[in-house]
Amino acid sequence: MIRVLIADSNPPSREQLRAHLASDAEMEIVGLARDGQEALQLAHQFRPDVALLAADLSVQDGFQTAEYLAGVGYLPTQSIILSGTNSVDQLRRAMRSGAREHLSLPVNRADLVKTVREVYQEEQRRHTPSFAQAADPKKTTKVISITGAKGGIGKTTLATNLAISLAQETREPTILIDLYVQFGDVGMLLNMAPQRTIAELATLDPSEVDEQLVADCIAQHESGLHVLFSSKTPVALDSITVPCIENVIGHLKQHYRYIVIDVPPILHTTTLYVLAHATTALIVANLFDLTTVNDTRQLLQTIQGKYVAREKISVVLNRVSKQNRLQVSDIESTLGYPVSAQIPNDGMVVPGAVNQGMPFVVSQPNTAVSQSIRQFARSLAGIVNMEKTMMMSADELAGGRKRGFFFGGQAARPEG
Ligand SMILES: Nc1ncnc2c1ncn2[C@@H]1O[C@H](COP(=O)(O)OP(=O)(O)O)[C@@H](O)[C@H]1O
Numbered sequence: 001m002i003r004v005l006i007a008d009s010n011p012p013s014r015e016q017l018r019a020h021l022a023s024d025a026e027m028e029i030v031g032l033a034r035d036g037q038e039a040l041q042l043a044h045q046f047r048p049d050v051a052l053l054a055a056d057l058s059v060q061d062g063f064q065t066a067e068y069l070a071g072v073g074y075l076p077t078q079s080i081i082l083s084g085t086n087s088v089d090q091l092r093r094a095m096r097s098g099a100r101e102h103l104s105l106p107v108n109r110a111d112l113v114k115t116v117r118e119v120y121q122e123e124q125r126r127h128t129p130s131f132a133q134a135a136d137p138k139k140t141t142k143v144i145s146i147t148g149a150k151g152g153i154g155k156t157t158l159a160t161n162l163a164i165s166l167a168q169e170t171r172e173p174t175i176l177i178d179l180y181v182q183f184g185d186v187g188m189l190l191n192m193a194p195q196r197t198i199a200e201l202a203t204l205d206p207s208e209v210d211e212q213l214v215a216d217c218i219a220q221h222e223s224g225l226h227v228l229f230s231s232k233t234p235v236a237l238d239s240i241t242v243p244c245i246e247n248v249i250g251h252l253k254q255h256y257r258y259i260v261i262d263v264p265p266i267l268h269t270t271t272l273y274v275l276a277h278a279t280t281a282l283i284v285a286n287l288f289d290l291t292t293v294n295d296t297r298q299l300l301q302t303i304q305g306k307y308v309a310r311e312k313i314s315v316v317l318n319r320v321s322k323q324n325r326l327q328v329s330d331i332e333s334t335l336g337y338p339v340s341a342q343i344p345n346d347g348m349v350v351p352g353a354v355n356q357g358m359p360f361v362v363s364q365p366n367t368a369v370s371q372s373i374r375q376f377a378r379s380l381a382g383i384v385n386m387e388k389t390m391m392m393s394a395d396e397l398a399g400g401r402k403r404g405f406f407f408g409g410q411a412a413r414p415e416g
């Protein structure tokens with residue numbers, strides 16, 4: 001039932017509105033008000049879903065009444081203004097008052113019922129979990145793309161270790177996508193063999209790729225991280241089209257808080273699409289290779305402001321050591337960007353973890369290289385200090401894992 005309050009100072013008009021709504025089985029008239037003040041009293045008393053307010057209500061006009069109703073947080077009531085004219089001025093005033101709709105009088109029965117129903121249904125939609133999620137910046141998905149100007153600079157090392165750190169530090173559903181359709185290394189670093197892949201989804205029409213098909217491609221790493229591979233064997237770069245990746249990411253956003261994407265260092269429609277739609281675009285560079293510095297500068301100049309907003313770009317320095325020929329300040333001024341994270345060079349731990357098939361943030365959590373990535377994950381997640389995570393209730397910690405098949409058995413492993 002849609003509970004409606006009718007407020008009109010003109011008795012025949014009020015009766016007409018009542019008769020129109022009374023003939024619809026879904027409408028329940030909870031009050032008939034003769035002026036604006038009475039409308040407010042009845043609204044507080046009966047908490048209607050919708051208030052029909054004549055613009056020229058006495059004592060307090062319909063616009064003022066709508067404004068008041070919109071301002072009272074604890075009332076569910078949505079207003080519809082009814083006025084004798086359809087002038088732009090009336091529409092503007094209705095809009096400014098916070099009313100959801102404007103109808104011109106006289107109104108026929110069908111239009112009135114349809115408008116009341118639409119206003120009610122829109123309000124119901126605002127209370128669905130997906131709407132709440134989209135409207136809450138603390139709950140929206142963060143898409144973190146990781147790329148760089150070259151191969152071999154540590155993109156995949158950062159992507160895998162950062163994704164695991166995000167999952168463990170935040171206990172939120174996190175997925176890593178290996179977007180390398182040729183020679184992706186995520187499988188090797190995680191010791192996992194791709195089964196179903198995005199390349200298979202790409203052969204289907206995007207309209208056929210539903211949530212279940214995407215879910216079928218998701219693999220789970222023993223750390224709790226979820227993983228989506230692009231291909232089993234090298235395929236052409238454009239095998240994964242923009243509509244395909246857009247569709248896949250769209251489905252993932254319904255279920256994951258963090259989507260980390262290992263993006264090949266190739267400017268191509270699909271990679272540019274991913275960079276353009278990332279919440280944060282991480283660019284990996286280093287301090288010891290002058291060609292990398294130069295290529296990174298060119299990459300930044302190509303993408304910034306054209307594909308990616310400047311504020312979304314973050315430069316990460318990998319393999320930082322005392323032996324580096326350049327200083328951090330040199331690269332910051334050359335690139336025109338501050339460095340947001342520095343990952344130390346560790347010629348033992350990093351290659352050792354690759355041989356072992358277990359990311360170092362899991363196998364060697366107390367090393368400097370692991371600590372730097374965990375710290376970076378915390379800052380990306382907006383976790384200021386560890387106490388905050390520790391203070392989360394058990395329900396909050398478990399929350400993300402109860403919401404559907406995507407997180408079936410995701411482990412929330414506390415890590416020291
Ligand atoms: N911080 C580091 N310290 C030492 N070696 C590193 C570090 N980061 C990456 N490496 C090594 O550099 C090589 C390339 O790393 P990788 O992540 O595969 O780069 P990319 O994905 O950019 O091609 C690997 O052998 C890796 O072990």
Ligand SMILES: [Mg+2]
Pocket residue numbers: 152155156157185
């Ligand atoms: Mg790589």
